[in-house]
Amino acid sequence: MSLSSALGLVQTALELGLISSLTVLALFLSYSMLNVCDLSTDGCFTLGAVVGAAVAISGHPYLSIPAAMLSGVASGFITAILQTKMGVNSLLSGIIVNTALYSVNIGVMGGSSILNMNKTETVFTRAKDMLSGGILGSQYKLFVIVIAVLAIAVILGLFLRTRLGLAIRATGNNPDMVRSSSINPAFTTIVGLCVANSFTALSGFQPFAEGSSFLDFWDFIVSTNLLPLGSITFAIFCCSKRYGWGWDNFVQEANSGSGLKVKNWMRPICQYVVPIAVAVIYIYGLATFAWK
Secondary structure, three states, X not given: OOHHHHHHHHHHHHHHHHHHHHHHHHHHHHHHHOOOOOOOHHHHHHHHHHHHHHHHHOOOXXXXXXXXXXXXXXXXXXXXXXXXXXXXXHHHHHHHHHHHHHHHHHHHOOOOOOOOOOOOOOHHHHHHHHHOOOOOHHHHHHHHHHHHHHHHHHHHHHHOOXXXXXXXXXXXXXXXXXXXXXXXXXXXXXXXXXXXXXXHHHHHHOOOOOOOOHHHHHHHHHHHHHHHHHHHHHHHHHHOOOOOOOHHHHXXXXXXXXXXXXXXXXXXXXHHHHHHHHHHHHHHHHHOOOOO
């Protein structure tokens, strides 16, 4: 692998990591601060991608960003209403909204499973035109993403310092204290989930690359990264007692039922051969991936 290819991989990893950090912020807000298990994140992520892409295709690249965030706000609002006003369990309300969003996303795309963004004006293409010829010309996507993430982080930090933000932070730990301050915990939960899901939708809005659909990006995340990395993690977890379950515990659990049994001679294969083979395939896949 050449130095330029390695630097390209690092830049792409930074771009994807920064985009995904918005989802991490959303999950931190809902899980840690509100103590709400919001399982609508998956559908909301895709909803932001669909709405943002549809608005960009219609000729409004800058309007696509607030449109994607507003779609996330709507998703979070429905999830919060189901939980706070209708008494639905937080887990179940997230599952309901997540399932419904699959149909909503298909409806937004007009019944198609792909939105073709070839030659579509986006915030990235606008930034490319503005920065062309300058020192940041080749890093225009990274520049846009860094600015967006920093702006979101600053706005969220300032918001959480307000009276409403402090009430949201306290809702997950002590709703009685929030109630004693004449603030309805249901209201803070609704606002918190709306804000969290807007970040999730904005994170999903970013397409993988010019000329690709959001499904290409999602396939890259799941098939190219999560599956091989998950396989390596699972192998290490089952074989190493220091970092996970340990081989003896794994064999005892795996052989507790009827059928084929795990043999001790399989341990070197599971502990060394499988992780190394999957790692080689994973690295080769990244090195030969069509990034552009």
